[in-house]
Every structure is written in structure tokens, then in C-alpha cells.
Amino acid sequence: MAEIVSAAWEVVREHGLAGLSMRDLGERVGMRAQSIYSYFASKHDIYDAMFLEGYEAFIDWMDSAVDDDEPETDPVGSARLAVRGFVEFCTSDPVRYQLLFQRTIPGFEPSPRSYTVAEDAYERSRRRLAILGVEDQPTLDLWTAMMTGLASQQISNDPGGTRWEKLIDRAVDMLLTDARDHTYTESERA
Amino acid sequence: MAEIVSAAWEVVREHGLAGLSMRDLGERVGMRAQSIYSYFASKHDIYDAMFLEGYEAFIDWMDSAVDDDEPETDPVGSARLAVRGFVEFCTSDPVRYQLLFQRTIPGFEPSPRSYTVAEDAYERSRRRLAILGVEDQPTLDLWTAMMTGLASQQISNDPGGTRWEKLIDRAVDMLLTDARDHTYTESERA
DNA sequence: GTCTATAATCTGATAGAC
DNA sequence: GTCTATCAGATTATAGAC
Known part of the structure; x- marks a missing residue:
């Protein structure tokens, strides 16, 4: 059973996500x-x-990439680790990225059980970023756009390279500055 | 001939990019x-x-979306128009976005002629952003990551909505601030 | 639990009549 | 330029023997 799924990953890595044949x-x-x-x-x-296995791998990957004890002493470093972890998870297996984060295979809907795991993965990421000050939905959406953008450009336009990976720290600084400004604005209103 | 291509777009919009059958x-x-x-x-x-038709449409779309006479009097407004134009081009036809900007259909390589048009489209975008101060490659790469990220998140996670489109102006301000800082740093070195 | 046989259908592409 | 006929193969999935 696990062997079949493992072989299925091999097939789609060779022939594309839609190229899986029995x-x-x-x-x-x-x-x-x-x-x-x-x-x-x-x-x-x-x-x-x-899909299920992919999201379980994502949860494990992010747990390893980020040190959850450090975020309050070094928020910048923690944010960089988290974003780097995400981008590297995506680029390390492009076809998995396609299955998990894009809606490219027509007619496929995950089962309730798989969907639950996917939602759990999102919730964990949301909480991690919330600790770093990314608390409201629009700010979080901006972060996910930046993160998936870095990943997808790296995959599409420089596969195997580091052209967009190199921009991660700069992107995180930019996002953190933006998040800080928008938090000030909100607390000033209160 | 044009009618066939037009019908082909209909098919892939219904059955996905890989679902085109003769x-x-x-x-x-x-x-x-x-x-x-x-x-x-x-x-x-x-x-x-x-692919060719898509890139020709992209060039026309961006020419209409941006007023090339205004960029020096209102760079912020021009940048917002350009990014908004790009994101709306992508979201207005997700499967076209997939064909033009992602490498999702295995084995497909554009012909030399089509590739030339695609390169022309990139070059036009590059020049437009250069006028707004986005001159070096890393900064340009950061912009393309942000733009494609906004587009792909909008397509994948809120199709038909405006959840990420609403973040365009904020994203552009953020990118312009970042670009300005990095320009200062470079000129200080000179 | 794996096999053979096979259903039923789809695929891209070619040959040649008209 | 469109047709019929057809090749040569692919596809997912089911039925039933062992």
C-alpha cells in the first residue's frame, strides 16, 4: 500500500501529475x-x-525547519527559517507542490479525511506566523502570496538553481517591515 | 484556423490544459x-x-492597462496599474496563465517563433518596471515573485473573488519602498 | 491477493476517396 | 478541404478463475 503510493510519486515525477497510469x-x-x-x-x-501523504510530509518538514522555542527571542530569524523551510519544501518536489498547493488536476477533490489534515497544516502555519506578528488575515494572505510566488518562480524559471531562494531573507525583511507598519496603524486607531 | 484555436481555448477551459482532445x-x-x-x-x-496567441494577448492587455506617458509624473500610480494589469490578466483566464507562466504541460516546448514573442513580452515588462526604478535583476525577480504569487493565490484559493487582488496596492507600496532602500544602498557604495 | 480475460472507451495520427 | 475507414495503441475498470 505504502509501496504503491511511493511508486505513484515516482511515476508523476517522471510523467507529470496528469501522467499517472495504472x-x-x-x-x-x-x-x-x-x-x-x-x-x-x-x-x-x-x-x-x-495528497494526504504530502500534507503529512509538509507538517513534519515545517516542524523540523522551525525551532518553536526561539520565536520570541529572535523573530526575524524565526520568520526567515519558516519561509525558507516552506520554499525548500516546495522546490524539493515540484510535482508535490503542484498537487498540494495548486488546483491543476481537474476533477480531483480530496476526501474529508485528507482535507482535515490539509486544514491542520494550514492552521499550524497560521499559528506560527501569528507568533511573529502576522495576525490579521490580509497580512497573512500577503505572506502566502510572497511565499508561493518565490517557490513557483524558482520552480518554473530556475529549476535546480537558487535565483529566487537567494531573495528569501530580503523578502522576509520587507514583509516584517510592512506587517509592523500595519500593526501600528491598527493600534493607533484603538 | 483562428476558429480552431478559439475552440481549443474553450476545450481547455472546460477540461483542463491536459484535457485537449482532437x-x-x-x-x-x-x-x-x-x-x-x-x-x-x-x-x-x-x-x-x-501559446503564441496568449502572449500576443498579454502584450495588448498590458499596453491597454498601463499609460506609458504617465510613469515619471506618478510612478506609484503607474506601478499599481502595471501590477493590477498583470494580476487581472492572469485571473481572467486561469488556464491561459497555466500555459503561459507555469511549466505544467509535460513535453511541450514553444516553437522558436512563439518563444520570440514570449521574450518580447518579458522585455516589455522589464523595461516598464525599469522606468519605475526596478532596474537590477534581483529586484525584478522579487517583483515577479510577488506578482505571480498574488495571481496564483487568487486563482487557487479564491477563484472569482478579490481576496488577493485587494492586496495589490499594499504590495506595490511595499515593493517600491524595498526597491528605494536597495537603490540607496547601491549608490552609497559608488 | 494476484492473475487472465475482456469490456468499453478513448487517444493521436495516417491513407485515400471525393 | 472534408470526408470515411482504420491503424495501433492507450486508458480505467470489472468479472471471475485460482
């Missing part, structure tokens, strides 16, 4: 394509398992 | 699928025509 997949696990239906009811269900 | 396309233009080969040598050539 024959190809079966060949890779030493089975006939039809035998896979003993494990998964449909191709859709395989995508769903990949 | 039979489906033929049906839509009142032809047998095989007759399309009198106009295009392959399905690949149809994607290429769409």
Missing part, C-alpha cells in the same frame, strides 16, 4: 495494473493518498 | 477530428498556436 504504476510494483484495485478503489483514491 | 475539438468546430490535421500538423502545434 499500467505504469502496476509495472513498477511488480503487479498487473488490475491488481492495484485490491488496494485502491480508483485512480482518484491514489491521488488522494498522495 | 475529437472534442473537431466536434466543436463542426468537423471530424481528422480534418483538423489539414490546419495543424499535430496537437502540439495547436498548443503552440495557443
